[in-house]
Amino acid sequence: MKRHLRFKFFLILAVVLICIYGVIGLPTSKAQLVTNWRKNIHLGLDLRGGSYLVVQVQQQDAFNAQAGVLTDRLKELLQKQNVTYSEAYVDEAKSLQDAMKAAIVVKGVPATQAGTFRGIVSDNLSQWILTPLNATDYRLTLRPSDALKTWQDVLTDTKNTLDRKINALGLSEATVQQRREDRDSELLVQLPDVDDPARIKQILQTTAKLELYDVKGGPYATREEALAQNGGVLPIGTKLIGTADINGKSGGIYLVSSTPVVRGPDIRDARAQQGQLPGRWDTGFVLSQDAARRFSTYTGSHIGQRLAILLDNKVLEAPVINGQISDSGVIEGAATQQEAADLALNLKAGSLPAGLVYEQEETVGPSLGADSIRDGFFAGIAGVLAVIVAMLIYYKRSGINATLALVLNALILIACLSYFDAVLTLPGIAGIILTIGMAVDSNVLIFERIREELRAGKAIVPAVDAGFSKAFLTIIDTHITTIVSCAILFLFGSGPVKGFAVTLVIGLAANVFTAVFVSKVIFDWELSGPKPVRALSI
Incomplete structure (x- = not known):
């Protein structure tokens, strides 16, 4: 085997091994092989089942x-x-x-x-x-210009906060993404394997903005009373905050400092804990080192005064400071352990910069996803087998060449989906099937060119070289045209359309490698034997 041919062979082998590793890793058992496959190949909701939420950021x-x-x-x-x-x-x-x-x-x-x-x-x-x-x-x-920047910052902060909440819930494969660019205010949340997202929706929608304020006065029954008690004008550096409604009743209005003593980002940890009363649960929180230092100094110098605990701009309670507090606090009043745990989760994840409204919700059951996988799998296998049989019948032994290139094309495509952490959906499967068709079309172009050269009287080796060189520009032209179309679909399409475009582009790039390079190496290997080939089976 010539040196350059040996190098090409080892290059192809390296690509195959890298692709296999990307798809199944290095399994030591059949069970691990299946586990690695499921871990590396991410299925979309239409195949796997789960919930699909569209939230609008207010x-x-x-x-x-x-x-x-x-x-x-x-x-x-x-x-x-x-x-x-x-x-x-x-x-x-x-x-x-x-x-x-x-x-x-x-x-x-x-x-x-x-x-x-x-x-x-x-x-x-x-x-x-x-x-x-x-x-x-x-x-x-x-x-x-600053308004546009604020708009995008709010959207980014909201997305990051939702990501933290989802991760805290243990939904590691859930995704949050912006639906469109520019001034769009919608985020797409995909929750695989979640068929009842009611609790998750509640957690995601909770703003959970915790703040602690120095109380300057109150409670007052009305805003007018608060103003009257302060000479008609609020003192410098103060503002009025209402209390949260409890059992349909409001506890009045407090006059607090404009700047909080502790903000939400100052919280380092939070967790549910048993309350002092039987059957009641509290949410304990721990402050960061810097915030703890400030809080300790503040509480030490304000013993006997009141501290307002605000959640989502409403006063939950305003207890009296009985002693210096270092780095922790407690929010009382949760009816259940789950309610306290959810509040702790939201506090750790951080507050949302804006409210959320659910615009759309869809749930795909696991059984429907399994049906889609089975039907798509059988359709793909049937299509591939039909193509292989047709190529073997029409192009004889050269059909084996096309089959090997086709299998490698599919392997590269699936491996790329794994390495890029792309999600495979039903439109993605459609892109794979279309890729198979275009891969076969490339082989047909090359093989027919070789046939024409042989009929023109050329020898086998020059005919093969001419067939590949003359078909190359046609293949590149068709693939670039299709990739441009896919780019437009990706830029202006929705999620499923983007999935189709990404899968097709990866398949087209793999097809150029397999149809032009791999097929040529196989022909060169066949024609480089010690005995000259008298007739090409094509």
Whole structure:
């Protein structure tokens, strides 16, 4: 065997071994082989069964919250600079479509202080556009470029938080992905092997924003009472927060500091624990080292005062600080162990930057997935066998060449799906079947070219070389055209269409290697024997 042919043979062998390893690894038993196969080949929900959720991120919540934080900051800055105003509030966005229109409105700024007011906004809120409404009133809106960045940041943060929640639930193969790019607000959540996602939906939808605030006053029955008790204007650095409804009743309103003592990201760990009362469960949490240091200093200097525990911007309780607390705390009131455990999971995963609304939900039963796998498998096997028989009948021994290339093509395709962690769906199986057809078409082009060269009177070796060289450009042309079409499908298609496009592109790339390179090596090996080949079986 010539040196260059030996090198090509070992290259093909290396590709085969790498592909086999990617699909089944290095099993030591039949059971491990099956386990490795299932681990490496990821089946989609339509084949495996599970739940499919489409959630819409309520971006207006994040934009309104951002405007609220900056409004409090602006109030503090104005009061420090002795700039008077009658009121400052957030003109909230009421819908997702108007999310970027959330604005800060400041009224009653004297004309004599307009310059100072503009300077404060310019120096501290540079991302916001200041628009005068009249001589004394102003409106601040987020710059379009910063609004777009905030939009994408909220979507990314939401996706990452959902990923952490799903991982904490032990759903390692579940996926969260953005449905489309740009200003889309929808995320696709796929939960394999989950046929009743009610609890998971509740956990994913829970914002779980935990904060601890210094209580400055209250509880008050109404907002008006709170304002009246403080001379009609809230003190600098404070805000009003309502309590969570318990059994349909509200516990009133508290005046708290604008800046929390502890935020959600400060939590290092959380877990459910037995409550002090029989049958009750609490959620204990542990703070990070830096937060624990701050919390210890705060509680040590505020003994006898109240600390408000807020969950999702509602006061759960406002206990009195009886002593210095170092790095932990307890949230009471869970009715069941599961409720306490779910709250702990949400606290560890982090709070959502915006609320979620479920737009769509579909559940595919495991039996339907198994039926799809069986039907798709039998359809694929039947198609491959029919193609192999036809190639053997029509091209005789050269049909074996085409069959080997076809099998290697399929092996490379499946291995690539494994290495890329791609998900195989029914449209993906359709892409595999189409790849088989195009692989056979490439072999037909080459074999017919070889036949033409032989009929023209050429010797076998030159005829084979000419057949491959002349068919090569045609094969490349058809494959590039199809890959361009697949790229368009991938860019503008939905999930199943993208799966079809990815599978087909991988198959086409593998086909160029097997049809042009592998088939040629097999012919060269057959023709390089010690005895000259008098007739080519084709």
